[in-house]
Amino acid sequence: MKNVDDLIDSAAELAEHGLSKGEIADELNVSRETASWLVERAGGNGDGSASTDADSTDSTADIHVDWSALGRDSTRLSYAAAAMADLLAKQGEAVDLTVGIEKAGAPLATAVARELDTDLGTYAPAKHQWEEGDIADHGGGFSRNFAGIRDRDCYVVDDIITSGTTMRESIDAIREHGGEPVACAVLVDKVGYDDIEGVPVHSLVDVVSVDRE
Numbered sequence: 607m608k609n610v611d612d613l614i615d616s617a618a619e620l621a622e623h624g625l626s627k628g629e630i631a632d633e634l635n636v637s638r639e640t641a642s643w644l645v646e647r648a649g650g651n652g653d654g655s656a657s658t659d660a661d662s663t664d665s666t667a668d669i670h671v672d673w674s675a676l677g678r679d680s681t682r683l684s685y686a687a688a689a690m691a692d693l694l695a696k697q698g699e700a701v702d703l704t705v706g707i708e709k710a711g712a713p714l715a716t717a718v719a720r721e722l723d724t725d726l727g728t729y730a731p732a733k734h735q736w737e738e739g740d741i742a743d744h745g746g747g748f749s750r751n752f753a754g755i756r757d758r759d760c761y762v763v764d765d766i767i768t769s770g771t772t773m774r775e776s777i778d779a780i781r782e783h784g785g786e787p788v789a790c791a792v793l794v795d796k797v798g799y800d801d802i803e804g805v806p807v808h809s810l811v812d813v814v815s816v817d818r819e
Contacts, residue, residue, distance in 0.1 A: 613670060617641065617763070618648035632709060635766045638733060640668040669813055671766055671794050682796035688811065690791040693808035694761050695722065697789035703753055703760035705787075706728055707776050711764035716813030718791065720765050724751035727760070731772045746779060747748060755785035762790040767809070770802050777803045 613634060620630045631641035676682045694701075703725040706715025710726050719726040731746040748755065760780060767773055777787050787805045795809035 608805035614644050614648045615754070617644035620785075621645050621648070628731075631768075632735060634667050635671045635673075635710075637768045647773050667815070668768070668797050669815070671796070671813075673765065674688060674783070674794075677713070683713060684717050686793060687714050689716045689810055690714065690720050690763065691721035691810070693810075694718070694789050694791050697761070697806065697808075698759055701759045701761055701788050703727055703755070703758045703785075705755075705760050705776070705780065707731060707762065707764040707772060708749075711792075714765060714793070718761070718766055723760070724761070727753045727755065729776050731775055733772060746775060748779070748783070753785040755780055759782040759786050759788050762787050762805070764790070764792050764794075765794070767792050767795045767797055767799060767807070770797055773802050773807070777805055 615637070616634060617630055620633055621627075625633065627641045627645060628638055630645065631638045631757050634644070636644070643738060646703065646814070676686050702724050703726075704715050704719040704724045706718075706729070707805065708714040708730045712802065716726055728749045728751075729746060730749065762776055762780070764776075773792075774792060777790075780787050783817070785801060788801075790802065790805055790807045792807070792809045794813060795807060795813045796813045799807040800810045801807055
């Protein structure tokens with residue numbers, strides 16, 4: 607995707623396939639607010655109906671990150687994960703669990719876990735169920751098909767930090783289950799966090815917005 611029109615078309619296609627706006631945000635690596643704006647600009651609300659207030663929607667600046675060149679090739683993905691694992695390796699000697707934030711963080715976490723020789727867990731954030739209103743009304747959860755937290759120290763892996771909401775939710779969920787996040791790693795941090803909820807954040811790329819006005 608090279609421009610906003612491509613993003614609008616992609617958002618419309620995803621909405622037509624029944625994805626929630628939270629899932630669309632995850633797929634396009636944009637904020638939930640931007641995902642709503644894109645769907646509305648496309649003239650659809652997930653049911654084929656036209657939006658009546660697309661032009662009045664707040665279009666606060668966001669940054670779209672397309673890392674599909676890495677994601678579509680297992681070798682490239684493993685190289686990126688190896689770099690992320692290197693960022694995490696010195697953060698805790700007793701860590702034996704890597705938690706990937708679904709969806710895009712899970713394959714990265716799988717490769718990171720292999721590099722660091724840890725178990726693998728996954729967390730599905732509340733935004734996957736989000737459409738409108740307060741995201742706190744929805745809950746996330748850990749998959750039972752992977753390793754449990756069980757009072758363990760762990761690393762947290764995702765692809766993009768857009769606002770920090772999803773990472774913060776994941777950290778809180780891990781702690782609620784008795785675990786302790788030691789460090790987080792992402793491909794790209796749009797905000798430039800040093801830490802979230804006291805947990806160090808490591809990224810391969812930090813994005814800095816420069817406002818010259």
